[in-house]
Amino acid sequence: MSNVITDALCPFCGCMCDDITVVVENNKIIEAKHACKIGAAKIMGHHRIKAPMMRKDKNADFKEVSYDEAINEAARMLANSKRPLMYGWASVLCEVHKKGILLAEELGAIIDNTATVCHGPSTLAVHEKGLPTSTLGQIKNRADVVVFWGSNPVHAHPRHMGRYSVFAKGFFSEKGRRGRKIIVVDVRKTETAGMADEYIQVQQGSDYLVISALRAILAGQAAVVPDTVGGVPKEQLVKLVDTLKAARFGAIFFGMGLTQSMSRYKNIDNAISLTTELNSFGKHVIMPMRGHYNVTGFGQVCAWETGYATAVDFARGAPYYNPGETAANDVLTRKETDAAMIIAGDAGAHFPANSVRHLAKIPVVQIDPYWNPTTEVANVVIPVAICGVEVEGTAYRMDGVSLRYRKMIEPTHPTDLEILEKITKRVIEIRGE
Amino acid sequence: MQTVAIKPKNGIKISAEAENISPDKFAGKSEKDIQSLEAWMGNQKTTLGELFTIKAEGTGAVADVKVVMEGDFSRVKRIGEGMTAGLVMIKGNVDMHLGAKMSGGKISVSGNVDSWAGREMKGGELIIEGNAGYYLGAGYRGETCGMRGGKITVLGSALDFLGEHMCGGEIIVKGNAGILAGLSNNGGKIVIEGSTSRPGSEMAKGTIIVGKVDEMMPVFKLEGTEAVDGVSYRKYTGDVIVNGKGVLYVKE
Amino acid sequence: MELLIKNGAVFDPANGIAGDKTDISIKDGKIVDKVSSGAIVIDAGGRLVMPGGVDAHSHIAGAKVNVGRIMRPEDTRAGIKPRTKITRPYTGYTVPNVYAMGYRYAQMGYTTVFEAAQAIMKARHTHEELEEIPIIDKGALTLFGSNWPTMDYVREKNMDKLAAYVAWGLLASRGFGIKVVNPGGGEMWGFGKNVTGLDDVVPNFEVTPRDIIVSLMKVNEMLGLPHSVHLHCNNLGKPGNYKTTLASMELAKQVKPSKDRQVLHVTHVTFNCWGGTNWGDFESKADEIANYLNNSENVTTDMGQLIFGSATTMTADGPVQYANAKLLHAKWANGDVELEDASGVVPIFYVKQVSIHAIMWAMGLELALLTKDPYKVLLTTDHPNGGPFVNYPEVIALLMSNKKRQEEIKTLHEAVHKRTKIPGIERELGFNDIAIMTRAGSAKVLGLLDTKGHLGVGADADVSIYDIKPDQTDPSAEHAKIKSAFQSAAYTIKGGNVVVKDGQITATPMGRTFWVDASVPDEQKEIMMKDIRMKFKNYYSINLANYMVQDAYLTHPYVVRAGVIPVEVS
Numbered sequence A: 001m002s003n004v005i006t007d008a009l010c011p012f013c014g015c016m017c018d019d020i021t022v023v024v025e026n027n028k029i030i031e032a033k034h035a036c037k038i039g040a041a042k043i044m045g046h047h048r049i050k051a052p053m054m055r056k057d058k059n060a061d062f063k064e065v066s067y068d069e070a071i072n073e074a075a076r077m078l079a080n081s082k083r084p085l086m087y088g089w090a091s092v093l094c095e096v097h098k099k100g101i102l103l104a105e106e107l108g109a110i111i112d113n114t115a116t117v118c119h120g121p122s123t124l125a126v127h128e129k130g131l132p133t134s135t136l137g138q139i140k141n142r143a144d145v146v147v148f149w150g151s152n153p154v155h156a157h158p159r160h161m162g163r164y165s166v167f168a169k170g171f172f173s174e175k176g177r178r179g180r181k182i183i184v185v186d187v188r189k190t191e192t193a194g195m196a197d198e199y200i201q202v203q204q205g206s207d208y209l210v211i212s213a214l215r216a217i218l219a220g221q222a223a224v225v226p227d228t229v230g231g232v233p234k235e236q237l238v239k240l241v242d243t244l245k246a247a248r249f250g251a252i253f254f255g256m257g258l259t260q261s262m263s264r265y266k267n268i269d270n271a272i273s274l275t276t277e278l279n280s281f282g283k284h285v286i287m288p289m290r291g292h293y294n295v296t297g298f299g300q301v302c303a304w305e306t307g308y309a310t311a312v313d314f315a316r317g318a319p320y321y322n323p324g325e326t327a328a329n330d331v332l333t334r335k336e337t338d339a340a341m342i343i344a345g346d347a348g349a350h351f352p353a354n355s356v357r358h359l360a361k362i363p364v365v366q367i368d369p370y371w372n373p374t375t376e377v378a379n380v381v382i383p384v385a386i387c388g389v390e391v392e393g394t395a396y397r398m399d400g401v402s403l404r405y406r407k408m409i410e411p412t413h414p415t416d417l418e419i420l421e422k423i424t425k426r427v428i429e430i431r432g433e
Numbered sequence B: 001m002q003t004v005a006i007k008p009k010n011g012i013k014i015s016a017e018a019e020n021i022s023p024d025k026f027a028g029k030s031e032k033d034i035q036s037l038e039a040w041m042g043n044q045k046t047t048l049g050e051l052f053t054i055k056a057e058g059t060g061a062v063a064d065v066k067v068v069m070e071g072d073f074s075r076v077k078r079i080g081e082g083m084t085a086g087l088v089m090i091k092g093n094v095d096m097h098l099g100a101k102m103s104g105g106k107i108s109v110s111g112n113v114d115s116w117a118g119r120e121m122k123g124g125e126l127i128i129e130g131n132a133g134y135y136l137g138a139g140y141r142g143e144t145c146g147m148r149g150g151k152i153t154v155l156g157s158a159l160d161f162l163g164e165h166m167c168g169g170e171i172i173v174k175g176n177a178g179i180l181a182g183l184s185n186n187g188g189k190i191v192i193e194g195s196t197s198r199p200g201s202e203m204a205k206g207t208i209i210v211g212k213v214d215e216m217m218p219v220f221k222l223e224g225t226e227a228v229d230g231v232s233y234r235k236y237t238g239d240v241i242v243n244g245k246g247v248l249y250v251k252e
Numbered sequence C: 001m002e003l004l005i006k007n008g009a010v011f012d013p014a015n016g017i018a019g020d021k022t023d024i025s026i027k028d029g030k031i032v033d034k035v036s037s038g039a040i041v042i043d044a045g046g047r048l049v050m051p052g053g054v055d056a057h058s059h060i061a062g063a064k065v066n067v068g069r070i071m072r073p074e075d076t077r078a079g080i081k082p083r084t085k086i087t088r089p090y091t092g093y094t095v096p097n098v099y100a101m102g103y104r105y106a107q108m109g110y111t112t113v114f115e116a117a118q119a120i121m122k123a124r125h126t127h128e129e130l131e132e133i134p135i136i137d138k139g140a141l142t143l144f145g146s147n148w149p150t151m152d153y154v155r156e157k158n159m160d161k162l163a164a165y166v167a168w169g170l171l172a173s174r175g176f177g178i179k180v181v182n183p184g185g186g187e188m189w190g191f192g193k194n195v196t197g198l199d200d201v202v203p204n205f206e207v208t209p210r211d212i213i214v215s216l217m218k219v220n221e222m223l224g225l226p227h228s229v230h231l232h233c234n235n236l237g238k239p240g241n242y243k244t245t246l247a248s249m250e251l252a253k254q255v256k257p258s259k260d261r262q263v264l265h266v267t268h269v270t271f272n273c274w275g276g277t278n279w280g281d282f283e284s285k286a287d288e289i290a291n292y293l294n295n296s297e298n299v300t301t302d303m304g305q306l307i308f309g310s311a312t313t314m315t316a317d318g319p320v321q322y323a324n325a326k327l328l329h330a331k332w333a334n335g336d337v338e339l340e341d342a343s344g345v346v347p348i349f350y351v352k353q354v355s356i357h358a359i360m361w362a363m364g365l366e367l368a369l370l371t372k373d374p375y376k377v378l379l380t381t382d383h384p385n386g387g388p389f390v391n392y393p394e395v396i397a398l399l400m401s402n403k404k405r406q407e408e409i410k411t412l413h414e415a416v417h418k419r420t421k422i423p424g425i426e427r428e429l430g431f432n433d434i435a436i437m438t439r440a441g442s443a444k445v446l447g448l449l450d451t452k453g454h455l456g457v458g459a460d461a462d463v464s465i466y467d468i469k470p471d472q473t474d475p476s477a478e479h480a481k482i483k484s485a486f487q488s489a490a491y492t493i494k495g496g497n498v499v500v501k502d503g504q505i506t507a508t509p510m511g512r513t514f515w516v517d518a519s520v521p522d523e524q525k526e527i528m529m530k531d532i533r534m535k536f537k538n539y540y541s542i543n544l545a546n547y548m549v550q551d552a553y554l555t556h557p558y559v560v561r562a563g564v565i566p567v568e569v570s
Ligand code: SF4
Pocket: A010, A011, A012, A013, A014, A015, A016, A017, A034, A035, A036, A037, A038, A039, A040, A157, A158, A159, A160
């Protein structure tokens, strides 16, 4: 039996392309039209964890167990913990986030998402400066100057340029690419830099200085700016400011090149101020290039449920927030965490060695459709259905627009939602006992 | 006069939150009452008495309370939070948020302190003989003012974002400081006798005096040289971006 | 379940009851004639009983509210309460989390609240939050004032298409009514510009704010929507804007209402009754607005009362927010939505000794006290623009007590004497006036007076009981008592359930979401949809098939039906 689903959403990157046509045969996806390569690969799926698995000794092999057994053990581990951590949440839908936050409340846990290793710093900058931004369609219809700063869409967000930022044509931008000036600022000449109108090479770790120099020039204080800043000649900076000032609608897309380099969130903080100040001349917006499709969604759900966007500590029953103290890595490097649930995020692959070593020593539950480096440090592994492919629900695009994912095929595993609900129920039972 | 002596009982692995260790909370209380004050360890509610050996002698008003702490408190947060008077003497290291929001009294630490010591401090004195972590005398996330008053002295070094959003008060670091010291300074005085990098970004008011700057922000106007206490400094004003009236002195 | 409230001093203005000892019978979530002897009895003991509070303008859910939370952790930490067996944690003061939003309203005796602005494209987000707000009934107004289809149809003078677009937009956003914010300005803000008055032409669309307001009022009445057009005027935030406000109110004369209510609701007047030409000669012209209201029948307003202390300004008026951020050197969030509208969020702290703030404080009160008919001025703080909604009791006390006002005036910047009329206003409102401004009036303005804002048979069983005995209380002298009673209801009954007792949450049933399903003839809709499909093909960054809010986001919907009816246009 063949079935075609149109207007499907791709559950891979923060672009959340919603024009995918999926062809399904016998509950198997055989084609994902319009999706880029990395998106199609995600939609088509790959080797899955078949059944729940457990082991006491992390050096031993896993034994397949029933879902009930795995859920029971997961609940026991978490309920007995004095400093539980629930981490991940990037590749699941908002409905799952809500259940996760409820469980975190119940446990007195810290809940944190993968933003902590990519765009978390952006949130810290938003606390300082706000965020002048817009939806992506605003950029598609209006932008005449687009800056990619420490971001490389060719590689990480393949359809971004076509759909929204570079080639896209719109109401005031009917010429598409020809009507736009594309500028790349990066420490190395990326693929995106290769196709830009202008490439500005910044010395490793000097973004903050360069942004401040741009702001000083914009403020009419070019005289105090030295001849080169962060490896960029002053003339080039002055020219960039002139280009930005002349823009009718400018957009800055920043990536991990900016959030994860020296000065980290202060780079973003500074770039936000630059954007704000540019609004005295033309219209300017700034946007993080979020990686996983729903990393934005976790921040949204967490904010409306707890008041804070991420890294929330429920230890004392009320939400407490202070990244640097309450983020996943903070408590892992201090070896405070005594049990962890890793769901839809790979701590094993992305955390510093110190944190992973600690994870290897404490009870770890993993909830994920796929085997990944986190599995290597897990005691209990619970495979689930794939959100956005086998489960419908909500996610937030990098610009904060929420969309509803369609179910493409029937799941072969229980959903994250079902698993979290059962764990929560069991935790309440254990705590009551 | 009231003296309260505190020692940790066992090694604390999961940070304890002990904002009740404060002259304000102890004043006029018996040893037993002090022991039964609330504390938290992870998600477990406990008491100061469970975590620490506490001996109290005498009684007195807040200003007459002396808290003497000895041992490893490197996993004890929020000591002296919001204190208004009295004395806290710590022989050992302490965890985050030491003396946060304090408005009076004095805290001295013989060892190191973790991040956010003196956060949003309004008055009083904090003396750290060892090193300080990040955000010394800074604010809470999103808040426009960090330290507003009082004095912090660090004999060792401090990490990044020292004195962020300071609106008043004074921080003196004998050693070095991490990057972006005095960020968004809005009226505080910061002295770093050793080196720092990128100081004074976005400063609107206040003074920063440093021994050596590894990397200058490109946003300061050189005003010439000036002697401060007999030592010659290059004097800068800025941050020009925010039309700042801050003054940055860098030793020649 | 049956409930009988006995011995209450009932204020139910819609039914002409003003303090009479009347029993209220409740069955299956509705007010009924009488109940059986098995009914649970609540003895009000002579205390004040009112219908559940209704708020017609508050920012409780959606993209900009959440931006406020994300950018203001310093606010979130201000209102923290840990979870209990019944309640989830409370956080925030100006931007509370979803739970605190529902709990705090209920604790004040409010049972129905309307979010004042959502862009269609971001409506899904609004509904995600509304679904999480406990207890209260709610709904959201939908922005239409700068939408490209709106401006196209206004230019073409095609009211049929505009009506079809509004009806479809309400369905797409599951919205309750037409919100217009700085009409035309949202589009111009797309390039960092703004309109400066009713007759500026929006480039590329060739329409004026005047055309947009009038056309939307017309289709509002063509569609017979329960609520009227809800307008945030042009030039908000600029000294001298009261003239624009009066001129906008004048426009209401061009359209006849299709129902027993206004044709135009002008919101948060505190922000648009400004006299003067700059910050130096800034003064209140609230008296002029009140004067207009006293001589017209088809316009209503709400106060947008300023509350000293922390606030978070949030509005679809993008340009005003950028101006604010620059003026205050404050952090600034902006959130333009393609083809639809703009938005901005900026924190602010209102200070008693700042002349402008002191004058603004007076404006809301002047408006309410100088306007004779309380049905024309609803009590709001434009939460959280003027201040958080938890301060309604403060506003009530100010309105009921000249003594309190005079005490307050003593602490304010002297400009309050020279630039406002408030020091000389002696009027003190009574419980009946308050019941109108917070219940009957809001329900009437929203077009929901059939089931909300009153205690007659057939109404929703939403009731609040306050710990005041009206016949033994002098609100003027005992204003502190008034304030504390309204802060913490003795009982709040929502849909027949006791949700608050002695100020504490006792149950957290899920409220409903109100939205309007307005029908237009199929052919009319089809013609309009051709244009919409074109807009999606060329301009939107998402597909039409993914645009509309799905049923999944309204688990407890309450649909109000409306649709094209003939309308007389004078
Ligand atoms: S750009 Fe991103 S969302 Fe679009 S198809 Fe590729 S991976 Fe999927």
